[in-house]
Amino acid sequence: MxxxxxxxxxxxFGPRAGAYVESAVHSSGADLDALEAIVSEIRPDRxxxxxxxxxxxxxxxxxxxxxxxxxxLSRDMLRAVSVTADRKGLTNIEPVEASVESLPFADxxxxxxxxxxxxxxxxxxxxxxxxxxxxxxxxxxxxxxDAYAPEQGLLDTHLQAVELLRDTSHVRDYNMSQWHxxxxxxxxxxxxxxxxxxxxxxxxxxxxxxxxxxxMRSIRALQTVASEDVRRHFEIKExxxxxxxxxxxxxxxx
Numbered sequence: 637m638x639x640x641x642x643x644x645x646x647x648x649f650g651p652r653a654g655a656y657v658e659s660a661v662h663s664s665g666a667d668l669d670a671l672e673a674i675v676s677e678i679r680p681d682r683x684x685x686x687x688x689x690x691x692x693x694x695x696x697x698x699x700x701x702x703x704x705x706x707x708x709l710s711r712d713m714l715r716a717v718s719v720t721a722d723r724k725g726l727t728n729i730e731p732v733e734a735s736v737e738s739l740p741f742a743d744x745x746x747x748x749x750x751x752x753x754x755x756x757x758x759x760x761x762x763x764x765x766x767x768x769x770x771x772x773x774x775x776x777x778x779x780x781x782d783a784y785a786p787e788q789g790l791l792d793t794h795l796q797a798v799e800l801l802r803d804t805s806h807v808r809d810y811n812m813s814q815w816h817x818x819x820x821x822x823x824x825x826x827x828x829x830x831x832x833x834x835x836x837x838x839x840x841x842x843x844x845x846x847x848x849x850x851x852m853r854s855i856r857a858l859q860t861v862a863s864e865d866v867r868r869h870f871e872i873k874e875x876x877x878x879x880x881x882x883x884x885x886x887x888x889x890x
Contacts, residue, residue: 665882667781668692668693671752671781672699675701675748678700680697680701680702680747680748681702681703682747682748683703685707686736686750686754687709687736687752687758688754689708689713689754691713692752694729695726698721698728701748704728704730705729705741707733707739708731709735714732717729717731736764737763738767743770744774746776748777750781751780751782752781756799756809759807761818762818765824769824773889775888776888776889777886778886778888780815780819781882783809783880783883784882784883785810785881786811786881787811794862795809801847801854801858802851815883824887824888827888829883829886830883830884832882832883833880835878836878838878859878
């Protein structure tokens, strides 16, 4: 990750750490329930949370893993994770400030990996996946959860545009084909995938990132002039709220 992008991510998310800890979108959902079912069955010894953000994956894994390493670029995010973990009585979470593209761990350190709503911020998507594979033991499972883009160019362009206007540290929501290909290049074998649709409440979505007024108006302008295909797919409402596609990919380190 370049220093400029690292600084941008830290500037965007550091001051908003509390909002991400409290966010209903990030703290609950069918994807977290599905992830917990996997982790509770595996009960890993050492698990890693790539791009921990508000720490919701780390808290979940800490109930079933012996040790959890929460990796994030933002010191403020990690401080919020530590405070919340203490409040929850979770003593087995270790916060580590690092870029996912340059993990400070030896090869084959972990036996489980999870990453949720993080990869769309990585400056080097392939590099982050390669690092994730490097620190995993051979055969270890990995779970990736993120928003994903439609395959159709028109829908993809709309999504990337509103995401970038809302959060200038956004890099890309990848489509399913891109995810499968990138995981294969990084040394993972994809096992299963599931998809959901999550409602983005526009006022809350904007407030959480403290999106500037000009950017917010630009998003609404794009939504207003969007084609019927775009409006139908994202189910854009009068107040700007819309539906976001979310996927969960399970894979193995090979």
